[in-house]
Amino acid sequence: MAKTFDLNDDSVVVVVGSGAGGGTLSNELVQRGINVVCLEAGPRLGLTDIINDNGAMFNRLSWLDKRIGTGDLNATLPLWVCKTVGGTTVHWAGASLRFQEHEFRARTVYGNMPGANLLDWPITLQELEPFYARAEDKLGVTGTSEIPRLPGNNNFKVMAAGAKRVGYKQVHTGNMAINSQPRDGRPACHQIGFCMSGCAIGAKWSTLYTEIPEAESTGRFEIRPDSMVVKINHDNSGKVTGVMYADKAGALQEQKARVVCVAGNSVETPRLLLNSQSSKFPNGLANSSGQVGRNYMRHMTGTVYAIMPGRVNFDRGTQMAGIIKDESRHDPSRGFAGGYEMETLPGFGLAGVASNTVAGAWGLEYAKVIEMYDHFAGMWLVGEDLPQAGNGVALHPTEKDKHGMPVPVVHFKDHANDVAMRNHAYKAGTAVYESLGATRVFELPPFPSTHNMGTCRQSEKAQDGVCNKYGQTHDVANLFISDGSQFTTGGAENPTLTIVALAIRQADYLADQLSKNQM
Amino acid sequence: MKAHALSRRDFLCSTSFVAVGLATGGSMILAPDYAWALSTTAVDSHTAQTLLVMARQLFPHDRLGDQYYATVVEAVDKQATSDAALRKLLTDGVARLDGARGIAWVQLSNGARNAVLKTEEAGEFFSTVRTATINNLYTNPLVYRFFGFEGSSVEHGGYIDRGFDDIGWLPNA
Numbered sequence: 001m002a003k004t005f006d007l008n009d010d011s012v013v014v015v016v017g018s019g020a021g022g023g024t025l026s027n028e029l030v031q032r033g034i035n036v037v038c039l040e041a042g043p044r045l046g047l048t049d050i051i052n053d054n055g056a057m058f059n060r061l062s063w064l065d066k067r068i069g070t071g072d073l074n075a076t077l078p079l080w081v082c083k084t085v086g087g088t089t090v091h092w093a094g095a096s097l098r099f100q101e102h103e104f105r106a107r108t109v110y111g112n113m114p115g116a117n118l119l120d121w122p123i124t125l126q127e128l129e130p131f132y133a134r135a136e137d138k139l140g141v142t143g144t145s146e147i148p149r150l151p152g153n154n155n156f157k158v159m160a161a162g163a164k165r166v167g168y169k170q171v172h173t174g175n176m177a178i179n180s181q182p183r184d185g186r187p188a189c190h191q192i193g194f195c196m197s198g199c200a201i202g203a204k205w206s207t208l209y210t211e212i213p214e215a216e217s218t219g220r221f222e223i224r225p226d227s228m229v230v231k232i233n234h235d236n237s238g239k240v241t242g243v244m245y246a247d248k249a250g251a252l253q254e255q256k257a258r259v260v261c262v263a264g265n266s267v268e269t270p271r272l273l274l275n276s277q278s279s280k281f282p283n284g285l286a287n288s289s290g291q292v293g294r295n296y297m298r299h300m301t302g303t304v305y306a307i308m309p310g311r312v313n314f315d316r317g318t319q320m321a322g323i324i325k326d327e328s329r330h331d332p333s334r335g336f337a338g339g340y341e342m343e344t345l346p347g348f349g350l351a352g353v354a355s356n357t358v359a360g361a362w363g364l365e366y367a368k369v370i371e372m373y374d375h376f377a378g379m380w381l382v383g384e385d386l387p388q389a390g391n392g393v394a395l396h397p398t399e400k401d402k403h404g405m406p407v408p409v410v411h412f413k414d415h416a417n418d419v420a421m422r423n424h425a426y427k428a429g430t431a432v433y434e435s436l437g438a439t440r441v442f443e444l445p446p447f448p449s450t451h452n453m454g455t456c457r458q459s460e461k462a463q464d465g466v467c468n469k470y471g472q473t474h475d476v477a478n479l480f481i482s483d484g485s486q487f488t489t490g491g492a493e494n495p496t497l498t499i500v501a502l503a504i505r506q507a508d509y510l511a512d513q514l515s516k517n518q519m
Numbered sequence: 520m521k522a523h524a525l526s527r528r529d530f531l532c533s534t535s536f537v538a539v540g541l542a543t544g545g546s547m548i549l550a551p552d553y554a555w556a557l558s559t560t561a562v563d564s565h566t567a568q569t570l571l572v573m574a575r576q577l578f579p580h581d582r583l584g585d586q587y588y589a590t591v592v593e594a595v596d597k598q599a600t601s602d603a604a605l606r607k608l609l610t611d612g613v614a615r616l617d618g619a620r621g622i623a624w625v626q627l628s629n630g631a632r633n634a635v636l637k638t639e640e641a642g643e644f645f646s647t648v649r650t651a652t653i654n655n656l657y658t659n660p661l662v663y664r665f666f667g668f669e670g671s672s673v674e675h676g677g678y679i680d681r682g683f684d685d686i687g688w689l690p691n692a
Contacts, residue, residue: 051671051673052670052671052672052673053671055654055658151683151684152684153678153683153684154683154684154685154686157684157686157689158686158689161689161690189677189679190673190676190677190678190679191677191678191679191683192672192673192677192678193672193677193678194671194672194673200673201673309688310686310687310688310689311667311686311688312686313667313669313682315668315669316669316672316678316681316682316683317677317678317683317684347668349657349658349663349668349670350657350658350662350663350666350668351653351654351657351658351663354578354653354657355650355653360640360646360649362577362578362636362649363576363577363579363633364579366578367578367579367580370578370580370657370666371580371582371666373666373667373668374666374667374668436689436690
């Protein structure tokens with residue numbers, strides 16, 4: 001019973017984006033009796049559109065509108081995120097980890113790190129724990145409650161055997177939002193591989209086929225695909241009144257709203273706020289702090305591939321169901337603050353391995369490396385990077401997209417702490433594979449960023465960030481940040497579970513405020 | 520392909536392909552045993568043949584016949600048909616390869632071919648051909664199966680019953 005709402009209906013909450021933040025928040029709000037219009041920039045696909053082809057699905061799912069990367073980022077594709085109903089939950093690998101207690105207090109625990117713009121979260125792990133539990137239940141996270149973990153594939157077995165040899169203790173197939181047994185009307189994982197091209201059978205949680213149809217069935221929800229929001233409108237009192245968006249035909253429409261929640265991922269969210277500047281808000285909406293678009297984080301990442309003594313076929317099975325957690329602790333004796341996770345990662349097909357194993361390589365020796373494809377094992381290293389004021393998102397001064405919106409320029413440079421952590425992680429990953437007699441080991445630099453955080457961060461004080469501990473902007477009471485942009489720091493863990501937990505918490509708060517007529 | 524437009528026919532002995540130039544500006548390259556043919560419309564026979572040899576030079580696999588490298592040339596040629604800048608990039612690039620040692624690059628020794636390619640490494644011509652080779656050669660199912668990538672699995676029910684955990688060589692401790 002999908003409903004449609006009138007453009008002039010100003011009783012609706014407008015949610016921008018339909019991924020982990022926006023899709024979850026939408027469903028949580030409509031379950032509480034609130035009418036929601038969700039505007040999604042991308043098209044709506046079905047399960048039959050999801051095929052096992054890395055290249056085809058990259059083109060079908062990815063956000064390929066022009067973005068300019070500077071600093072350490074890929075210049076033409078700084079981010080690898082999605083433009084589709086379900087957002088990046090269509091592409092994500094499913095790793096669902098809670099942040100650790102100390103990660104909410106990074107400024108206090110890590111101290112003053114020169115060059116970093118560190119801040120403690122205005123929320124503690126203890127406050128978020130009940131919402132983590134609800135998020136894990138919603139996503140059906142393996143290894144939580146009574147949900148069994150997934151079986152380990154060959155790539156995991158290699159990592160686990162090496163981990164044991166080097167003395168790691170916390171090794172398992174992870175906490176994954178991928179069904180290890182049928183649940184919520186979705187099947188158990190068939191070990192297909194291609195998780196990051198979209199799960200063709202829906203065993204992996206994605207808002208595309210969970211939150212969004214569930215929200216539609218209430219009769220209080222409308223999702224509008226192919227709707228790119230370009231501006232948030234406000235009245236003289238400074239409250240937001242609706243959004244301008246380009247519809248599928250490219251025509252500008254205005255959807256009125258009583259509340260606007262922005263969940264466009266950490267580039268589009270600040271881009272939209274910055275593009276909503278007005279005489280009242282000359283630096284962009286909700287930007288009295290000057291922090292909108294700043295403190296962009298993408299996680300310390302890197303990849304280790306190894307050629308093993310025997311066949312692995314690392315593309316078979318669940319891509320990221322495998323983790324070593326021992327290095328995720330904060331232990332400054334290693335030469336850096338914060339920690340990192342080691343997670344299984346395969347190769348994205350033969351073309352992916354040929355492109356990525358050694359950038360730019362060619363010739364007979366490299367051809368022989370590629371010929372060892374079925375002996376490859378791989379892991380991804382993902383850890384906390386530090387917020388820096390100079391890393392962020394800005395609007396290009398002249399270049400505009402087809403809707404007349406300035407192209408985003410995304411800048412990121414590693415902090416010395418990020419570099420020290422990555423070097424440590426490369427060594428640790430290499431040791432795991434060499435303990436089993438790996439003949440060659442390759443250290444791959446970061447891919448285009450999949451974990452994007454921090455550009456509209458939560459802060460206790462209005463001067464330090466953009467929103468409060470509920471994601472409500474300090475400056476505009478009826479404007480919310482509902483995605484990873486609100487992260488104060490990035491933690492070592494894949495961000496989605498925390499995005500979902502914060503969205504559930506925000507829905508509770510927003511519903512309560514609306515019931516008290518406080519918006 | 521307008522086969523009647525043949526105007527010139529030359530045999531390139533160094534690699535034993537049969538390369539046929541077409542008056543339309545395109546070409547046809549035939550395998551020595553006529554088992555396969557590569558036809559182009561945007562680039563001429565010499566450029567096509569040089570690109571074919573270059574694709575193999577970049578990623579030489581004894582296990583692969585030339586017909587797989589020919590698909591790389593076909594793909595860039597198809598693109599160049601509607602992209603004049605790409606056509607110029609390819610044609611000029613091949614001319615530079617040929618100019619480096621004063622004789623056609625395809626007729627150089629293996630080591631000399633590599634040495635000339637090395638001087639092109641940082642340029643757009645090289646990276647275009649290299650990327651096209653990766654994206655066309657290694658995404659061909661007939662090629663990637665040779666290397667142990669098994670392609671789409673969902674139609675086979677994934678690997679849950681087909682060896683996702685069949686590794687046999689790991690130590691027990």
